Amino acid sequence: MFCTLSTFLVSIGFYALASYLYEQLRTPYKLIKIRYFSDNRPTLKERYGDWAAVTGASDGIGKEYAKELARQKINVVLIARSEEKLQAVAKEIAEIGTGTQTKIVIADFTKGSQVYEHIEKETADIPISILVNNVGSGTPSPILKWTQEATQNIIDTNVVAVSQLSRLFFQRMKASKIKGAIVNVSSGTEMQPLPYGAYYAASKAYTRSLTLALCHEAKPFGIHVQLLSPNFVVTKINSYSRQIMKGGLFIPSASTYAKSAVDQLRDGVDETPGYFWHHIQNAVGTAFTWRVRTLAAYKIFSKISDKPKKN
Ligand SMILES: NC(=O)c1ccc[n+]([C@@H]2O[C@H](COP(=O)([O-])OP(=O)(O)OC[C@H]3O[C@@H](n4cnc5c(N)ncnc54)[C@H](OP(=O)(O)O)[C@@H]3O)[C@@H](O)[C@H]2O)c1
Numbered sequence: 001m002f003c004t005l006s007t008f009l010v011s012i013g014f015y016a017l018a019s020y021l022y023e024q025l026r027t028p029y030k031l032i033k034i035r036y037f038s039d040n041r042p043t044l045k046e047r048y049g050d051w052a053a054v055t056g057a058s059d060g061i062g063k064e065y066a067k068e069l070a071r072q073k074i075n076v077v078l079i080a081r082s083e084e085k086l087q088a089v090a091k092e093i094a095e096i097g098t099g100t101q102t103k104i105v106i107a108d109f110t111k112g113s114q115v116y117e118h119i120e121k122e123t124a125d126i127p128i129s130i131l132v133n134n135v136g137s138g139t140p141s142p143i144l145k146w147t148q149e150a151t152q153n154i155i156d157t158n159v160v161a162v163s164q165l166s167r168l169f170f171q172r173m174k175a176s177k178i179k180g181a182i183v184n185v186s187s188g189t190e191m192q193p194l195p196y197g198a199y200y201a202a203s204k205a206y207t208r209s210l211t212l213a214l215c216h217e218a219k220p221f222g223i224h225v226q227l228l229s230p231n232f233v234v235t236k237i238n239s240y241s242r243q244i245m246k247g248g249l250f251i252p253s254a255s256t257y258a259k260s261a262v263d264q265l266r267d268g269v270d271e272t273p274g275y276f277w278h279h280i281q282n283a284v285g286t287a288f289t290w291r292v293r294t295l296a297a298y299k300i301f302s303k304i305s306d307k308p309k310k311n
Contacts, residue, residue, distance in 0.1 A: 024283045027264075034267045044072045047131025048181045048224070050264045053077035053169075055107075055161060056135030060235030061185065065132055067093055067281030072262065074124040075101040075131065077123055081108040082265035109135055109161045110153045116164045131169040132168060132276075133162045136185060138200030139240055140301050144150035151199065158203035163210060170218055177220035184211040188273065188282065189297075192290040195257045196301035204229075215270055226264075227271045231278045233257045240306055249278045 018270055034041055052069050056062035066076045078086045083106050085231060091104040105122045107115045133190045134149060137157050173180045187200070190208040196202030215225040232251045232278035238244040251259075252275060261274035273282055285293060 011161060015104075019244075020287070023286070024279075027269045028279060030269050031267055035275050041267070044069070044074060044130075044262070047266060047268065049127065049178060051075045051077070051126050051128045052114075052132060053123060053128045054132040054134055055079045055109075055165065058082050058184060060136075061230065061254050061258055062132070062134040063089050064111045065262060066253040067096065067135060067255070068258045069130070069260075069261040070096050070098055070100040070102075072266070073098050073100060075103075077103045077105055077126060077128065079107050079119065081106065082137070113164075116168060118166070120168060127176065128142070129170065129176060129178045130181045130183070131165060131171070131181070132185070133165050133228065134183075134185040135239070136187075138197065138237065140197045140200075140204070140304055142196055143198055146167065146199070154199045154203065157232065158200065159206050164206050166210065166214055170214065170223065172219045172303055173223050174218075178192045179224075181224040181226060181265060183226045183228050184214075186227055186229040188229055188278070188285075190229055191282075191286070192293040192297065195294070195298040195303060197297075198232060212302035224268060225270065226276045228261055228264075229272070230257060230274055231281050249274065250281055252277070 017096075050073070052074050054062050054066045054069070054076060057066045057076070058077040062080070066078055066089060067077050077145065078089055080086055083104065086104045087108070090104060092159050092218070093100060093102050103122075103126065105119055107119055109115055135157055140155055151235075166184065168183055169180075169182060172178075173182075184207055186207040189197060189201035189206040190204040192201070211225060211227040215227070218225050232238060232244055234247045234251055234253050246252060257275050260276065261272075264272050264274055273279055
């Protein structure tokens with residue numbers, strides 16, 4: 001009897017360990033295989049095509065991602081709300097000197113559904129084969145302090161944009177038989193609820209679910225879908241914390257992060273934090289259950305968010 005029970009417990013232990021290792025190692029395994037053991041490592045352009053569109057391309061990860069695409073000879077449609085900032089990004093891309101073209105599309109995702117018709121019209125003649133749904137916003141703050149407008153804005157920017165643009169470009173790529181890629185930028189916060197960053201983490205859990213489902217629906221048409229889930233990166237979204245903005249081994253600059261993430265798109269991984277030290281962070285973090293992680297997040301974010309006083 002004792003022997004049967006211990007065999008049962010050991011089997012559960014092995015199963016849990018094997019599941020954990022599979023989840024942690026499937027992306028690094030694929031990257032190592034293609035980078036060190038494959039005779040053929042296609043360029044980004046060979047794998048997907050030569051036009052990309054990046055939302056939220058005026059700053060942070062989106063801006064550096066667009067520049068890295070240009071370094072890899074991909075033409076880029078830059079989409080965001082500030083024309084002035086986008087012009088500056090287009091100038092930086094021209095200075096890279098790879099001769100890539102850029103097109104600017106002004107779009108504010110908080111201004112209603114006509115923004116999608118506008119993007120569709122502005123890009124109708126461009127064979128976009130890589131869509132990077134990067135736009136996102138959010139600052140840690142208790143739900144008690146959110147207004148109706150701010151709540152609507154974060155949902156429009158973080159949930160509606162990725163939903164509408166994934167659908168639109170999936171349909172377009174399928175119709176024109178483009179075997180391209182859709183990259184949806186989520187966040188490490190997708191893995192557990194985040195007290196004091198509740199709407200942000202919930203929007204990223206949505207992005208994760210949508211993207212991993214889309215991955216299966218798009219695969220039969222040769223369209224690659226990638227869930228890109230960074231942990232902290234030094235960008236203005238984190239300007240509420242001086243500590244994060246200092247950067248460090250686990251908090252790369254946006255350009256270091258984007259270079260690594262674009263290389264991982266080139267190598268065709270489908271689910272990744274996009275950066276070596278974020279893989280390590282996740283391997284440690286996910287050894288704990290989501291309830292423990294939520295509690296830890298609660299402790300950390302209750303200190304850094306603009307918390308209301310208790311009555
Ligand atoms: N940085 C991190 O630590 C981190 C971690 C995990 C996930 N992420 C995700 O990475 C993505 C990029 O974030 P980031 O860190 O690069 O942030 P960021 O530096 O604040 O850049 C966000 C970009 O989105 C644009 N944008 C924001 N709201 C918009 C709107 N309503 N309409 C059109 N464009 C809008 C911004 O334009 P403006 O220049 O006009 O503001 C900017 O180009 C987001 O999805 C974010 O959730 C970031």
